[in-house]
Amino acid sequence: MTRRLRTLQEYVRAEAPALRAAAREPDGEPPRAPLLDRLATLQIPRKYARDPLVLDGEEYLVLSAVERVVFHEEAAAYGDAAALLSAPGSLTAGMLVAALGDDAQQSAFFGRLHERPTWTFLAMTEPQGGSDANRLHTTLEPAGSSFVLNGEKRYVGNAHRARTGVVTARTRPGPLGIRCVLVDTSAPGFSAAPIPTLGMRGALGALRFEDLPVPEEALLGRHLPATRRGMWGWLHAFNPLRCVAAAMGVGLARAAHLHVAARLAEQDVTRRRRLAELGARIAGVRSLTMAAARAVDADPGNAHLPAAAKTAAAALAVEATTTALRLLGPGARLEHPLLDRWARDAHGIEHMEGTSHIQRMTVSQALARGDLSPA
Numbered sequence: 001m002t003r004r005l006r007t008l009q010e011y012v013r014a015e016a017p018a019l020r021a022a023a024r025e026p027d028g029e030p031p032r033a034p035l036l037d038r039l040a041t042l043q044i045p046r047k048y049a050r051d052p053l054v055l056d057g058e059e060y061l062v063l064s065a066v067e068r069v070v071f072h073e074e075a076a077a078y079g080d081a082a083a084l085l086s087a088p089g090s091l092t093a094g095m096l097v098a099a100l101g102d103d104a105q106q107s108a109f110f111g112r113l114h115e116r117p118t119w120t121f122l123a124m125t126e127p128q129g130g131s132d133a134n135r136l137h138t139t140l141e142p143a144g145s146s147f148v149l150n151g152e153k154r155y156v157g158n159a160h161r162a163r164t165g166v167v168t169a170r171t172r173p174g175p176l177g178i179r180c181v182l183v184d185t186s187a188p189g190f191s192a193a194p195i196p197t198l199g200m201r202g203a204l205g206a207l208r209f210e211d212l213p214v215p216e217e218a219l220l221g222r223h224l225p226a227t228r229r230g231m232w233g234w235l236h237a238f239n240p241l242r243c244v245a246a247a248m249g250v251g252l253a254r255a256a257h258l259h260v261a262a263r264l265a266e267q268d269v270t271r272r273r274r275l276a277e278l279g280a281r282i283a284g285v286r287s288l289t290m291a292a293a294r295a296v297d298a299d300p301g302n303a304h305l306p307a308a309a310k311t312a313a314a315a316l317a318v319e320a321t322t323t324a325l326r327l328l329g330p331g332a333r334l335e336h337p338l339l340d341r342w343a344r345d346a347h348g349i350e351h352m353e354g355t356s357h358i359q360r361m362t363v364s365q366a367l368a369r370g371d372l373s374p375a
């Protein structure tokens with residue numbers, strides 16, 4: 001890791017314990033902590049960023065996949081993964097707006113984030129199934145000089161507390177008929193409700209759009225060729241997002257590992273050996289995640305390394321938290337509520353930004369194309 005990245009890592013590590021203290025089971029109001037408020041005005045493209053983080057005289061926008069990975073991994077390891085998902089800011093929606101928005105759209109969207117901590121969402125998943133992005137049922141139909149939006153979304157991060165967000169919808173059959181639109185949550189026909197979950201509590205919501213008016217200016221990608229407006233945009237947004245999801249999985253695994261390491265007696269050789277094996281697995285997935293982030297920064301179209309890292313990290317998070325509970329013995333879930341919480345949160349990583357089945361298809365397609373060697 002470079003000196004610059006280590007500086008960022010040390011900053012997040014120092015701030016993260018306050019986040020953890022604020023983050024106990026946030027079913028109602030989302031937890032607030034200085035680190036989350038700071039993140040709310042980061043991850044914004046340079047042209048629209050007004051308040052970069054300055055550490056040792058250097059500016060950090062936390063915009064590259066590598067910086068996002070370092071930030072989110074450390075904040076999950078020493079802070080809290082679910083709280084990160086409930087944080088104000090631009091993470092998911094901002095990726096789409098940066099990829100598909102014109103200057104006016106980007107200026108308005110990112111400008112809002114500077115006014116006060118503002119929650120946003122990216123709504124893709126529908127009740128009929130989220131894995132197949134092509135099978136959208138939400139419709140965007142012309143109505144005079146504008147459009148109307150009708151449909152439902154579920155499992156959407158911050159849906160119930162956002163002021164604005166991006167919604168995927170279909171204008172006509174076929175992949176070119178999929179569009180992304182900016183939606184203001186004060187618009188008539190918009191409703192949202194939280195979804196109770198066992199893991200990542202407080203983070204997810206469901207949305208309904210009933211004849212919600214969408215002005216022409218809210219369509220993302222109007223200035224782009226038809227092939228670049230819809231699916232192309234979100235496929236490119238997904239690659240860095242998968243690295244972030246992987247980083248959160250690695251962070252959860254590290255949190256569990258650190259928690260147990262601090263509690264096992266020195267002479268407990270067998271359990272210490274198991275912990276050391278887990279530590280080696282964490283180191284491996286951690287370096288895969290950094291390699292994926294570097295690959296995406298070099299080529300935003302690189303899908304297979306983020307997919308591989310996300311798959312490995314989702315499995316690792318579950319393995320690490322389950323192993324930690326076993327190593328601490330019967331009653332660990334009751335005696336270590338934080339670990340119990342992380343063990344539930346770990347299952348959420350599997351579903352974020354596509355399940356492992358979907359990631360494996362991405363890796364196998366790259367293999368079939370000859371983009372990576374089977375060795």
Ligand SMILES: Cc1cc2nc3c(=O)[nH]c(=O)nc-3n(C[C@H](O)[C@H](O)[C@H](O)COP(=O)(O)OP(=O)(O)OC[C@H]3O[C@@H](n4cnc5c(N)ncnc54)[C@H](O)[C@@H]3O)c2cc1C
Pocket residue numbers: 085092121122123124125126127128129130131132154155156157200203204347348349351352353354355356357358
């Ligand atoms: C913590 C968390 C945060 C999330 N944040 C958001 C968000 O901000 N915005 C958003 O839109 N969504 C979000 N989601 C939803 C997430 O993207 C979906 O859960 C995911 O895409 C899977 O969709 P699904 O739950 O509808 O499952 P389904 O698509 O119904 O899949 C069910 C099962 O079938 C498998 N499967 C499906 N298709 C195939 C196939 N072709 N081949 C093999 N197996 C297959 C899947 O792997 C899965 O095991 C979030 C989910 C979680 C848990």
